Amino acid sequence: MEKGTETVKRGHAQMLKGGVIMDVVTPEHARIAEDAGACAVMALERVPADIRAHGGVARMSDPELIAQIMASVTIPVMAKCRIGHFVEAQILEAIGVDYIDESEVLTPADEQNHIDKTKFNVPFVCGCRNLGEALRRIAEGAAMIRTKGEAGTGDVVEAVRHARSVIGEIRRISAMREDELAAYAKEIGASLDLVIETAQKGRMPVVNFAAGGLATPADAALMMQLGVDGVFVGSGIFKSGNPSARAKAIVKAVTHYNDPQILAEVSKGLGEAMVGIGVTQLAEGERLAVRGW
Amino acid sequence: MNIGVLALQGDFEEHSICLRKLGVKVREVRLPSHLNGLDGLIIPGGESTTIGKLATDYRLVDPILEFAKSGSIWGTCGGLVLMARDVGMRQPILGLIDMTVERNAFGRQVDSFEENLEIENLQGGPFRGVFIRAPRVTRVGSGVKVLCQLKDGSIVAVRQGRFLATSFHPELTDDSRLHAYFLEMISNRD
Numbered sequence: 374m375e376k377g378t379e380t381v382k383r384g385h386a387q388m389l390k391g392g393v394i395m396d397v398v399t400p401e402h403a404r405i406a407e408d409a410g411a412c413a414v415m416a417l418e419r420v421p422a423d424i425r426a427h428g429g430v431a432r433m434s435d436p437e438l439i440a441q442i443m444a445s446v447t448i449p450v451m452a453k454c455r456i457g458h459f460v461e462a463q464i465l466e467a468i469g470v471d472y473i474d475e476s477e478v479l480t481p482a483d484e485q486n487h488i489d490k491t492k493f494n495v496p497f498v499c500g501c502r503n504l505g506e507a508l509r510r511i512a513e514g515a516a517m518i519r520t521k522g523e524a525g526t527g528d529v530v531e532a533v534r535h536a537r538s539v540i541g542e543i544r545r546i547s548a549m550r551e552d553e554l555a556a557y558a559k560e561i562g563a564s565l566d567l568v569i570e571t572a573q574k575g576r577m578p579v580v581n582f583a584a585g586g587l588a589t590p591a592d593a594a595l596m597m598q599l600g601v602d603g604v605f606v607g608s609g610i611f612k613s614g615n616p617s618a619r620a621k622a623i624v625k626a627v628t629h630y631n632d633p634q635i636l637a638e639v640s641k642g643l644g645e646a647m648v649g650i651g652v653t654q655l656a657e658g659e660r661l662a663v664r665g666w
Numbered sequence: 667m668n669i670g671v672l673a674l675q676g677d678f679e680e681h682s683i684c685l686r687k688l689g690v691k692v693r694e695v696r697l698p699s700h701l702n703g704l705d706g707l708i709i710p711g712g713e714s715t716t717i718g719k720l721a722t723d724y725r726l727v728d729p730i731l732e733f734a735k736s737g738s739i740w741g742t743c744g745g746l747v748l749m750a751r752d753v754g755m756r757q758p759i760l761g762l763i764d765m766t767v768e769r770n771a772f773g774r775q776v777d778s779f780e781e782n783l784e785i786e787n788l789q790g791g792p793f794r795g796v797f798i799r800a801p802r803v804t805r806v807g808s809g810v811k812v813l814c815q816l817k818d819g820s821i822v823a824v825r826q827g828r829f830l831a832t833s834f835h836p837e838l839t840d841d842s843r844l845h846a847y848f849l850e851m852i853s854n855r856d
Contacts, residue, residue: 374779381778384798384838387677388711388744410720412675412713447755447769448713449799471775471799494776628674628720629696 377494379516385449385472385496386517386580389413389603393593393624394582396420396607398438400445406610409620413449413471415605416442421478421525422608422647425659431479433461436468443469451498456665457483459492466495472517473497477664478524478607485666490514500584502535502662504542505561508571511579512564518577520601521662522585525608527649529592531662532585533599539581540600546572585662588613588646590626590639597630614644667849670695670704674720676712676744680837684845698729706738706852709745711798711835714769717744718758727758734762738828738852746831747801763826764807771802771820783834785814785823788843795822795834802833828855 392412397403398420406414418434419427433454443450449471454461456475461482465473475488477500490497491514500521501507507518520539522532546557549572558568571577583596584605593604606623613619622639629635657663669685671678673694682692685708695701707730709717721727733739739762741749748760750767772779778799782792795814803821806812814823814832822833830851836844 374781376777376779378780380780380796380838381775381798384677384796384835385775385778387680387838388713388798390677390679390712391673391675392713392716407715408719410675410716412716443774448715449775466776469774469776496775624716624720625723632696 382496382516383579386498389449389582390580391628392603393620393627394451394603394605395610395620396605397442397611400441402611402616403442403446403450405617406620407446407448409617410624411448411620412603413451414442414446415451415453415474415607416470417453420608420611421661422527422612423525424478425525425650433458433465433479436464439465439470440468453479454488455479456481457486457488459488462488462493462497466493470495475499475515477521477661481664487513487666490516498582500662500665501539503538503561504571505563506665507539507577507581508561508563508567511567511577515579517580517582519582519584519605521665522583522587523652523655523660523662524585525650525661526586526652526655527588527609527612527647528586528652529588529595530586530652532583532587532596535585535662536583536596536599536601539577543571543576547575586652588649590622590636590643593623594626594630594636597627603627609647612647614646619643619646667691667706667852668693668704669849670701670707672707672709672717672721672745674712675716676710677835677837678710681708681710681742684837684842688842688845688849690849697724698726701729701733704733704737706740706848707733708848709739709741709748710837711743711745714744714747714753715757718748722758727760730760731762734760734829738830738848738855740830740832740848742832742835742837743798743800746803746833749829749831750803763824763829763831764810765803765824765831766805767801768804769801770799772797772800775799781816783814783816783822785844787813788847790843793836793841793843794839796838797822797834800833803831
């Protein structure tokens with residue numbers, strides 16, 4: 374019996390495909406998310422919109438809170454640790470979370486190194502803005518990738534930018550010769566082996582989700598049509614007027630992302646969406662997506 | 667042969683890729699009308715609560731039960747959970763196989779594992795079983811044939827007539843023998 378293999382780590386993310394992973398801050402939120410059809414939840418003390426508002430240093434959540442959320446649902450529970458903070462990751466693995474998000478939403482603990490994720494049995498998801506960043510994270514052992522987007526804004530523009538960049542680059546390298554791939558790998562700072570594997574498959578070797586600023590069923594379906602495998606919705610659900618209705622609608626929108634009739638139906642009467650912050654209004658220092666190396 | 671893969675949530679794409687390699691036509695099933703004209707249906711791995719809710723909301727449960735009167739169905743992992751008669755908690759299930767299932771029976775993700783399996787009537791040596799937050803079968807009725815057990819006795823593959831269920835994920839390996847077995851089940855049925 375072999376545990377913690379690449380196949381079971383990457384495979385768990387494959388089970389989440391076509392699904393919605395929702396940020397929750399209480400066991401009650403987690404149950405609402407599960408009832409709405411979330412395929413997993415992200416257990417947090419504060420959703421990204423509140424992390425922005427609160428300021429200061431954002432750290433791993435209290436293990437007690439994460440354990441309570443784990444006890445309240447049967448679906449997988451993820452939790453975030455700071456970039457490079459491998460001890461927070463060890464603690465999350467010790468309490469048995471199903472996935473760790475090494476996340477730019479928290480304050481980075483290391484400005485040069487990410488966690489060596491191959492050392493863990495628990496799988497990791499990491500954010501990216503482009504293919505080079507994604508493949509660097511995979512080389513470090515990430516078993517799942519997501520766009521960074523700009524968390525806590527309700528503005529989908531950065532998630533679109535990052536998904537288009539990653540997926541567009543994959544289309545581009547799929548047409549390259551092998552000698553061109555070598556130069557390309559050097560240019561984007563990624564391993565040649567991973568670049569070749571991605572070019573041959575026409576996709577990354579791990580699952581790729583959208584995250585960061587999604588707030589509506591239409592946002593979720595937009596990301597799916599651009600070619601991601603599933604979506605994270607953070608502040609967009611529990612910062613809205615009717616979380617349960619919005620959560621259910623986003624779940625349906627991800628399954629039926631190519632069916633405008635169903636998308637129209639599920640978008641009706643959801644109440645207020647979260648109050649957004651336009652990404653262009655953010656000062657450079659307030660942007661979370663630039664964190665990560 | 668036309669095979670449908672329930673495409674509400676989970677790794678339906680991986681099943682489709684395996685089936686296409688074996689030369690069959692594959693259709694993603696999201697709405698009741700997508701079941702028309704299929705010879706077999708695969709219910710993939712994924713979150714069984716999510717798949718069950720989406721199947722209920724889009725009125726797929728009765729059409730799948732109707733399809734099951736003559737069609738063949740194979741559930742992997744979350745799909746096995748949906749095919750059970752009893753899963754020990756309240757969630758939408760199909761009840762197609764007379765068995766009781768324990769969800770997440772081996773623990774959380776850190777306990778997910780790979781193991782070489784001996785599967786009854788499957789030629790060509792051991793099959794690599796990939797178990798991810800996997801369920802196990804804790805009781806089977808008299809009409810249910812056990813195809814595979816782990817060393818500790820856990821039942822991880824069963825068949826009842828036209829219905830097949832596995833706790834593990836053949837679609838995550840390059841081994842297509844169980845997909846071929848399912849297609850053979852369909853060809854050989856009366």
